[in-house]
Structures are given as C-alpha cells and as structure tokens.
Amino acid sequence: NAGVMQNPRHLVRRRGQEARLRCSPMKGHSHVYWYRQLPEEGLKFMVYLQKENIIDESGMPKERFSAEFPKEGPSILRIQQVVRGDSAAYFCASSPEGWSYGYTFGSGTRLTVV
Amino acid sequence: AQSVTQLDSHVSVSEGTPVLLRCNYSSSYSPSLFWYVQHPNKGLQLLLKYTSAATLVKGINGFEAEFKKSETSFHLTKPSAHMSDAAEYFCVVSGGSSNTGKLIFGQGTTLQVKP
Numbered sequence: 001n002a003g004v005m006q007n008p009r010h011l012v013r014r015r016g017q018e019a020r021l022r023c024s025p026m027k028g029h030s031h032v033y034w035y036r037q038l039p040e041e042g043l044k045f046m047v048y049l050q051k052e053n054i055i056d057e058s059g060m061p062k063e064r065f066s067a068e069f070p071k072e073g074p075s076i077l078r079i080q081q082v083v084r085g086d087s088a089a090y091f092c093a094s095s096p097e098g099w100s101y102g103y104t105f106g107s108g109t110r111l112t113v114v
Numbered sequence: 115a116q117s118v119t120q121l122d123s124h125v126s127v128s129e130g131t132p133v134l135l136r137c138n139y140s141s142s143y144s145p146s147l148f149w150y151v152q153h154p155n156k157g158l159q160l161l162l163k164y165t166s167a168a169t170l171v172k173g174i175n176g177f178e179a180e181f182k183k184s185e186t187s188f189h190l191t192k193p194s195a196h197m198s199d200a201a202e203y204f205c206v207v208s209g210g211s212s213n214t215g216k217l218i219f220g221q222g223t224t225l226q227v228k229p
Contacts, residue, residue, distance in 0.1 A: 103217070
C-alpha cells in the first residue's frame with residue numbers, strides 16, 4: 001500500500017502563474033482533505049471532498065482556489081494567479097469512510113512563489 | 115467552536131529525560147483529540163488519538179497522553195527522550211458539529227533533544 005501520494009513534492013511558480021497540486025489517496029479511501037501550512041504555523045483546513053463532491057470548503061479562500069476529486073484520477077488543488085502569500089506547504093489526507101476512521105497524511109507539496 | 119492551545123512553542127530536553135508537551139483544548143461537546151508529529155520536510159504521522167474511550171491513551175514510540183476533562187488538557191508525555199524524537203508536534207482537536215472531518219491544529223511545539 002503506497003500511502004497517500006502527493007506530487008510534486010516541490011513546486012516553484014512565478015507570480016500570476018497557475019499551480020496544480022495532485023493527491024492520490026490511499027487505495028480504498030474515498031475521502032480527501034486538503035490542509036495548508038504557512039511558515040511557522042500549524043495546519044489549516046481548506047476543503048473536504050468525496051468522489052465528485054465537495055463536502056466542506058469553508059477553509060478555501062474565496063478567490064483563485066479550487067479543488068476537485070473526480071471519479072477517476074487524483075484530487076487536484078488548483079491555485080490561479082498565484083501570489084507570494086500562497087507560498088506554503090499543502091498537505092492532503094485521506095480516509096476510508098470519514099474522519100472518525102482516522103486520516104493518513106501525504107508528505108505534502110511545498111509551493112514557492114517567486 | 116473548537117480550539118486548541120499548545121502552551122510551549124519550544125521545548126528542550128536532554129536525551130534520556132522525560133518529555134512533556136502541553137496542550138489545552140476548548141470544545142462545546144465531547145471532542146476527539148490527536149497528537150501528530152512532523153519531522154523536517156516530512157508529512158504528519160499520527161502518534162495517538164483519544165475518542166472518548168480510556169482517558170490514558172498510549173501511542174507509538176513510547177508516547178502517551180492523558181485526557182483530563184476537568185482541566186481541558188491533553189498533554190503528551192514520554193518517559194525517556196530519544197534523539198530521534200526531535201521534531202514538531204501538533205495537538206489537534208476535531209472541529210465542527212457537522213462531523214465533516216475538519217481538524218483544528220495547534221500552533222505546534224518544537225521538541226529539541228540534546229545529547
């Protein structure tokens with residue numbers, strides 16, 4: 001079991017470009033969560049998705065950020081027109097039937113905006 | 115609303131001495147509580163979790179935590195620190211009555227272990 005796979009591990013984007021972060025959940029997991037960790041801070045919830053559905057996006061910035069978890073393929077977190085303040089580590093977690101069964105976190109994608 | 119406060123941003127201990135990382139929580143209902151560890155440039159690993167069963171929870175690598183409702187605390191302890199324990203530790207509470215799986219993270223405590 002490969003665990004939660006996130007790629008790329010490191011991503012550098014210039015201001016104004018788009019960033020696409022991918023998360024493949026563990027085999028058999030149908031729930032995906034995205035968290036953001038700003039420097040020197042704890043993780044902050046962004047969005048919770050099940051296959052083809054956004055369940056809770058209360059932590060997502062109102063503009064430029066979107067997430068999807070299609071029927072086939074990985075979950076994607078997309079950031080349009082990136083700014084320096086988007087520089088952070090983005091973590092994905094997955095669970096089989098919901099959080100009470102426990103999360104497994106990926107190793108994260110570290111986004112640097114230059 | 116749920117919240118969690120880690121009382122120390124940085125803890126330094128000598129190898130072989132006890133570890134105490136302090137955490138207080140606030141929750142309007144019976145919470146689930148977790149401790150996660152993050153080694154540099156790595157993902158998060160679950161150390162232990164409390165979900166309203168036994169108040170003393172044993173985790174991996176010799177760590178344990180005690181849920182004290184009267185004190186709203188969930189401190190993490192280990193009898194004897196090892197060099198490999200040096201990392202960032204996060205106290206986490208489940209957030210939201212809607213059970214959507216939102217976790218609320220503390221600010222983290224950096225554990226330094228001196229030889």
